[in-house]
Amino acid sequence: MNKVRVGIAGLGRLGKLHAENIAFKIPNAELTAACSIAPEELEYATEHFGVTDVYTDFYEMLDKADIDVVAVVTTSGEHCWQIKAALDAGKHVFCDKPLGVTVNECKTAEAAVERHPELTFFLGFMRRYDPSYAYAKKKIQEGAIGKPYMVKAAGIDPEALVEGAVKFAATSGGIFIDMAIHDIDLMRWLLESDPVEVYAAGATFKHPEFREAGDDETGAAMYKCENGALGFVHVGRTAAHGYHVETEIIGTEGSLRISPVPEKNLCMIYDENGAVTECVSGFAERFAEAYLLEMKEFINCVQSGTKPDVTVYDGTKSTQIGFATTEAWKKGCTAKIQY
Ligand SMILES: NC(=O)c1ccc[n+]([C@@H]2O[C@H](COP(=O)([O-])OP(=O)(O)OC[C@H]3O[C@@H](n4cnc5c(N)ncnc54)[C@H](O)[C@@H]3O)[C@@H](O)[C@H]2O)c1
Structure with a gap:
């Protein structure tokens, strides 16, 4: 070909x-x-x-x-x-x-x-192809942090885009279905274990329109995995500083953090506001390289006949976990996750 x-x-x-x-x-x-x-x-x-x-x-x-x-x-x-x-x-x-x-x-x-x-079937969980996430995965596989036992993931959209989120709140399926899927996939991928139980809650302090639409502005979910590891996912829509996607992986011998400051680039601006690092504005900017790398990988898989690491089953599982999280959030209870 x-x-x-x-x-x-x-x-x-x-x-x-x-x-x-x-x-x-x-x-x-x-x-x-x-x-x-x-x-x-x-x-x-x-x-x-x-x-x-x-x-x-x-x-x-x-x-x-x-x-x-x-x-x-x-x-x-x-x-x-x-x-x-x-x-x-x-x-x-x-x-x-x-x-x-x-x-x-x-x-x-x-x-x-x-x-x-x-x-070839390829599912676009592009964060797995982001160089920093791919590097973190490699370090974990090399044993750099010992046995990973907790993932803390935050995915918070910028306040600058909140109007659009409010508009689609009633039909989005709720904050966990709408926003948490990437963090859920990362948690499974980094811990190499599937969650079997979840507790979730939501809060709205700034934009009551989310509550009126049956949604929440912020969501927090805690997962217990099959191997005993823990996951904590925080999703939201009101980051004042930009698009905040941060992941921490804690292991028995150390930890890794990916973009604790969601820097736009390495330029620091020194002015009357102090020493300022600008932040990325949205997913297209933050993950530009990841979108390109995942598509290159797909095309290479098609040409070589190799199977991508990310599978259709990863897609189904993340959806199952998203629905269980939504159930826990709506009922205010712990939900078992069935596969
Ligand atoms: N990987 C990521 O980080 C990421 C980021 C944004 C969106 N997404 C996903 O990408 C998809 C598209 O999102 P978007 O933000 O570009 O949405 P969008 O609404 O801007 O674009 C979707 C387009 O699909 C077209 N469309 C709808 N039904 C169609 C049909 N039957 N046949 C042909 N075209 C049809 C519409 O014209 C629409 O413009 C969604 O599934 C979304 O969840 C993923």
Whole structure:
């Protein structure tokens, strides 16, 4: 196979970013088709990436486009049927997280992946490809902190974006489904054990609109894993300083912290405010390199026939854990996590 020919579905916030990477930054891939229900996104694909093979219907793209793979970056509720349809049409699939919005949907995606062992399926848990997280994983595997027994993860969106979060609060599935999935995946990946029990609670102090919509502005969840390790996940929407994603892994012989200060870069500004480090503004900036590296890895897997480390089962499990966390938060109780 020469260049891997990619058809992308969904050119919203994240789809545009993936499309840019595929079109301009991955030498062994080319963006040859695009599909969106929004005509302006197809115009964008033509204008910015020169893609003229465009579709408003996903099945039509599968049927007519000359593509090897499909990148699914549509609204989360569309992922699982598109994964199934694309694999059944003989296409390799990259799908952004979450795998699906219900566990049943995730199971249909699992079945499709199992039906097609000859095809590559890649789930976009891009934090695993971020150089700092990948380095932390390597240090843990080398024994640098002994046996890891606790992960403390924080994922807090900037206050600057809170208006959008308020708007979608009523339909987001709640703060844990909406926000915690990456932290849940990291916890499982770094501790190498699945949580079996969770307690969760929420709080709202600044924007009562979240409560009115049945959601919370901040969520905290504590997990007990099968091997006895602990996880603590803090999600929120009101970081004053920017986009705060921080993870601490504590082991018997030491600990690791990834971005305790979510620095924009290494430039320190000395002025009347003191010595100031600016912070990243959102996921696209913080994880720009991770989005590129995960897509490169997917394309390489397609060409070499190797299986990615992240699997469809990681997608189902994170969704199951997200729902159990939501149940614990809503009922104010401890919930068992069933797989
Ligand atoms: N990995 C991450 O950090 C990360 C960050 C943001 C978003 N996401 C995920 O990426 C996905 C897209 O998020 P977004 O923020 O770009 O959303 P978005 O709403 O900006 O874009 C999604 C686009 O999908 C298109 N679409 C919807 N249904 C379709 C269909 N049936 N066929 C073709 N196109 C369709 C819509 O036109 C829409 O513009 C979501 O699942 C989201 O959870 C992941």
